[in-house]
Each structure stands twice: as structure tokens, then as C-alpha cells.
Amino acid sequence: MACWLYEALLLFAVALLATLLFSVATQMRNALQHRQWLTAFLAVVLGIYCSWFWARGQTLPMKTWRIAIVDRHGRRLTQGRAALRYVYCSMWVLPPLLIAQGRFAGWDLAVVFSGWVAVWALLSRFHPQQQFWHDAWAGTRLVDASVLAPRPASETITA
Numbered sequence: 001m002a003c004w005l006y007e008a009l010l011l012f013a014v015a016l017l018a019t020l021l022f023s024v025a026t027q028m029r030n031a032l033q034h035r036q037w038l039t040a041f042l043a044v045v046l047g048i049y050c051s052w053f054w055a056r057g058q059t060l061p062m063k064t065w066r067i068a069i070v071d072r073h074g075r076r077l078t079q080g081r082a083a084l085r086y087v088y089c090s091m092w093v094l095p096p097l098l099i100a101q102g103r104f105a106g107w108d109l110a111v112v113f114s115g116w117v118a119v120w121a122l123l124s125r126f127h128p129q130q131q132f133w134h135d136a137w138a139g140t141r142l143v144d145a146s147v148l149a150p151r152p153a154s155e156t157i158t159a
Contacts, residue, residue: 081139
């Protein structure tokens with residue numbers, strides 16, 4: 001979960017920069033203007049960020065905690081499988097947002113969201129390999145980074 005919180009911090013920064021870019025490009029005058037378009041734009045930007053790094057094996061927080069992501073056969077993810085995992089990862093946030101849709105705000109929304117995250121995380125205990133369901137559905141799994149094959153010399157950076 002520490003890796004997840006670190007990832008959330010980085011995603012917040014990415015979303016903040018993307019929102020600034022969107023706001024300047026569309027000349028937003030207030031937060032409600034173009035809200036649906038901004039939400040879609042952020043979903044695409046975050047999807048690109050996640051699938052890009054997952055296809056390379058790790059995001060920065062995953063490197064910090066020495067976690068890697070691979071497919072069922074232990075290979076690096078294809079860009080398509082990484083994007084599919086991103087779609088399935090929406091199960092962490094979409095249900096509470098759909099439930100709350102206009103009915104909750106502020107702390108109430110935080111409680112609904114936190115409750116769902118706790119329930120969704122606990123549901124991994126019902127999976128035979130104790131993995132999260134979005135990984136099972138996407139055909140991916142988190143592993144110790146030491147099991148990844150070293151990068152070919154053509155992919156390494158030389159100084």
C-alpha cells in the first residue's frame with residue numbers, strides 16, 4: 001500500500017500538470033467549465049502514463065519498492081495489456097464515484113471512497129493467488145523486480 005500511496009502522489013502531480021495544460025488550452029474561466037472534457041482528458045493522460053511505464057516493467061514507485069509487473073508467463077507487458085490493466089484498475093475508483101454521483105461531497109465522499117478501496121483490497125483474499133482482481137482479469141501479476149530479465153544492451157543508457 002505504501003507503493004500505492006507514492007503512486008497516487010505522482011499521479012496527482014501528473015494530473016495537476018495535465019489540468020494546467022488543459023485549462024490554458026481551453027481558456028477555462030472556472031472549474032465547472034468543460035468539466036466532462038477535462039475528466040476525459042485526465043483519464044487519457046493518466047492511462048498513457050500508467051500503460052507507458054507498466055509496459056516497461058515499472059513505475060518510479062514500483063522501482064522504489066522493487067516491484068515489477070509481468071504477464072502470466074513472466075514477460076514484460078505489451079502496450080495493449082498495460083492499457084487493458086489500466087481499464088480494469090478503474091474498479092478502484094469508478095464504483096464509489098458512480099455511487100456518490102451528486103449525493104455525497106467532501107468528507108462523505110472520502111468515507112465512501114475509502115470504504116470501497118478497503119473492500120476492493122480485501123476481495124483479493126478470495127483470489128487463489130491472493131492477487132488483486134484487476135491483475136487477474138488483465139492477465140498480469142506483481143512480482144519481485146529481481147525476477148525480471150536484465151534489459152538488452154541496446155536499451156541501456158550509456159554515459
